[in-house]
Amino acid sequence: MRPARHGMALAAPLALFLAAFFVMPVLLTLPTSFREYVPGMGITAGSWTLGNYREILADSYYREVMWRTLGLGAAVTLACVLLGYPLAFMIARGPARWRMPMMMLVIFPMMLNLVVRSFGWIALLANRGLVNNLLMDLGLIAAPLKLMFNLTGLMIGLTHIYLPFMVLMLVAAIQNIPRDVEVAAMTLGSSRLHVFTAITLPLTAPGMLAGSILVFVLTISALVTPRMLGGPTFKVMATLIYDEYMQTLDWPTGSALAFVLSGLAIAIIWASSRLTRRWAGTA
């Protein structure tokens, strides 16, 4: 009992901080999501309605944006795993003198401001951006490719921004695998591929899961990049919530959308961590 209580005491400052500056404000917006909003007049004081949530479930536009957001989260996460795993493997298992420079390369983009990075992508992906101009000068395409204000642009921008998180998680996970286990499997006649699929991959599953949850949550809640690369025609939940709050001033609908998004995110994280634990054999 004693060690557990000591652990709690150590976590107490953080818990208190989170309670005061995260849980409380979130709970304060909960009542707002049940208020009625009258355009031009504001939030009706003392009103109580489930209408905002009902509208979100009934409206095909909200459903479309919700699915789009979750799909984008899944796609960016998958892209980060596929691109990040080989990279992390190379960093963790490759020559030691390459480790620092490669880690620096991975981390370096994170030192740049998000807005600047998104602007960089705009310069590259716009109709008359670098990519399109190059392809047109080479005569490969006649009209500019649509690389912005759609899924393509957001996928590129968000994968680039969140890849470092995945790589850092995976490097730690791969480094933590005892090499003896792999060597033991090989002495028992396993092929390299079988060692990888039967031992390395499952043992790094928790790291992959942690990285995936991080990337997924960051993606579905990202605001700046979707606003800049998605624009008014390719909305995701975060931009929709921002618009409800800052544009139409309909805070009740905005906070209802926010709670739906949080609920979905928590449900998905819970389900995926259960699945992964089963795969990794720790459940």
Place this chain on the structure above:
Amino acid sequence: MLALGLSLPAAARADELVVGSFGGSFADNVKACHVAAFEKATGSTVALKLGSSSQFAASVRASAGASDMDVIFIDNSLAVQIHNEKLNEPLSRAKLNHAGEIIPSAWGVDDSYVVAMVSATALVYNPMLVKTPPTSWLDLMDPQYVGKYAIGDISGTSGLQFLLALNKMKGGTLDNIDPGMEAIKPIAKGSVVLYTQADQLVSLFERGEIAIAVWYPDRAGVAADKGLPVAVAYPKEGSVGILPVVQIPKGTKKIDLAHKFIDVVLSAEGQKCFSERAYIGSVNKGVTLSEKVAKIAPTGETLDKLWFVDPDVLSRQIPGWTRRWQREVAR
């Protein structure tokens, strides 16, 4: 103590007036034309807080009667909304020396605000690419501009006002936006971009990516001064007027100082200075615009033909129109 001091905005200083202003060249002009004169006359200082109309409205509501701003520049429809939510202090004409010089229609209901300047949504084109200046909103649909024009998203004033202008031409009313929505759908589809920031268009004009756009004469005038090849055309069907106003949010502790600032904004010198720099119409009867500005800002005939939409109706209808736009036009 140190942490506390750092977290408080500079606004806490007793003699500092916090003014909410739009960003970019607008803020530069506020500094040059209003802040300088105000600081000289009162000895107080001004801190500008930059944002958009809806951001100010959201902030005033969030601080519910204890706003951190003493004066805000804001679009008239949102000023009406703030008034409807009882989040503003009424203006006292007795405290404004220049109140009598202002055109009577500039005052908001119950003196909840006063219009600070007059602009419009109009057509802006590149005279190097467009030989005959456009005369009608429908010129945008001309086959020669396919893939070479841009309109704004409804979140910006020009997008909304172009929708309203089309709606009126097609027989719609403020209670029936269907004709406008139908008419704007194909136009929005063909637009190079649905811009959300006014100055997005500068680079599009610069690179020759667009030849014509629904834009603001004042932005075009300032951009032309910097060498952008643009000219302004007011469509014969009439343009829609834009009225940025000044308003005092509820809870200011410097109500007299706030009035003094507004007085500078309304003064003939303040108005003239701002109009000349920003290519924008004045509300002070004593101001005559230079020829250069009068050619671009709404004056004379173009001013008479401007359609000023009832801001009260706008504040009630915009959220619904925005929803329809998201679902039917931008989807």
